[in-house]
Amino acid sequence: MESPDRIEMDRILTPPPLRPGEKIRFVSPASLPDRDLVLRQAEILRGWGLDVDFGEHAFCKHDYLAGTDEERLTDFNAALCDPEVRAIFTTRGGKGSYRIADRLDFDAVRRDPKFLIGFSDITILHLSLWKHCRQVGVHGALFVGDGEQEVSLETSDSLRRLLMTSEDIIIRSRPEEPTWALTTEGTVAGRLIGGNLDMVATAAGWALPDFHGAILLLEAVNMYRGQVDRQLTMLRKAGHLNGLAGVAVGQFTRFEFDRRFSVIDILREHLDMLGVPVLGGLPLRHGRSPLNVPIGATAVLDAQAGTLTVRRGNA
Structure with missing residues (x-):
């Protein structure tokens, strides 16, 4: 019992x-x-x-x-x-x-x-x-x-x-978002948890919940490439990203994307090591016309369709 x-x-x-x-x-x-x-x-x-x-x-x-x-x-x-x-x-x-x-x-x-x-x-x-x-x-x-x-x-x-309302929330990937290039293949379901990368890293060890079976949402603004690299390295090597079902990547805003080794390359290196479906290009958070999404609710990430769907009836 x-x-x-x-x-x-x-x-x-x-x-x-x-x-x-x-x-x-x-x-x-x-x-x-x-x-x-x-x-x-x-x-x-x-x-x-x-x-x-x-x-x-x-x-x-x-x-x-x-x-x-x-x-x-x-x-x-x-x-x-x-x-x-x-x-x-x-x-x-x-x-x-x-x-x-x-x-x-x-x-x-x-x-x-x-x-x-x-x-x-x-x-x-x-x-x-x-x-x-x-x-x-x-x-x-x-x-x-x-x-x-x-x-x-x-x-x-x-x-x-x-x-x-209680309607399902469907967030569609935007090809004009630089993180769209990170999209892989696959469809997974899980609780959508996460948000700002800096705060996910700050929470490690004391306020970070278990990510097993979750879809991790990541977005960031106005950071150095090295900061992104350090934070993802810590999260991955400390085991905080073990057992993820997938990764939903939102807007990485105020980065220099035309560099030879940009933040997109850094993200791809770390996310590829997780071996899970990734959907990038989501209009979630510091960029133009950002959308709103429930955190903690059950979501379906469909990389091929380019959609993140949050099921409201089964939150």
Whole structure:
């Protein structure tokens, strides 16, 4: 007979879709946000019929962070504990979420799961919530992509559909994305886990969940090639990538792709050693018109078709 603890850890927490009139809250667990940009995002959400409020310290400043660790953690845990708050939007990534990722109110999450929406530095919060609670989150935001002045309709529509319906989410690979060249062959299914490479590496040894049977999502922005190489080397040699079902590669943004030995070559070297299907070119995260995707949900990666499909009915 399975132990109660084992049964509890196997239970997947999938927050229900948002309904008009429900409250969502912006909090700042990482870097200081752009107030005007956040207020514009809030207006988009109000246009969807949602009630929007803000954590007490959402616009505080403590050097490069949005308030002290205690202020940022207090706001985050208050949102987790408030039964009226049905989703938590992070104002931005940047730096600092890793300082509080092990101190979230995991008991509150288990009692009342609600979507966490964020990416980049927020990846480590998603990883910690999956490791401790098996909660499905949202890798995404109402993000203004590279070269864009406002949130694209493609970006906002994908987030609204994800949060306010139970439809399957289909992300199609874009040949114009440099990581499209990494695509191999094969079709696999597994939990989609991961996000920002820097945060996946930062979580190793303390906030990183087991990746066996998972599809690993990777994206990155504004890193040196050597950083990517070091992080993937550590993750692979430490055994953190053992047992992966596949790899979904998103946008690697602000890299020099025309170099003789580019970040694409580095990624290919490491991913080839894993011996699993790889789908690149996915419009997930710091590039133009990025889409939004559930993290922790069951996905099907089809390299030949160029699609990553997240099954909402069997999250």
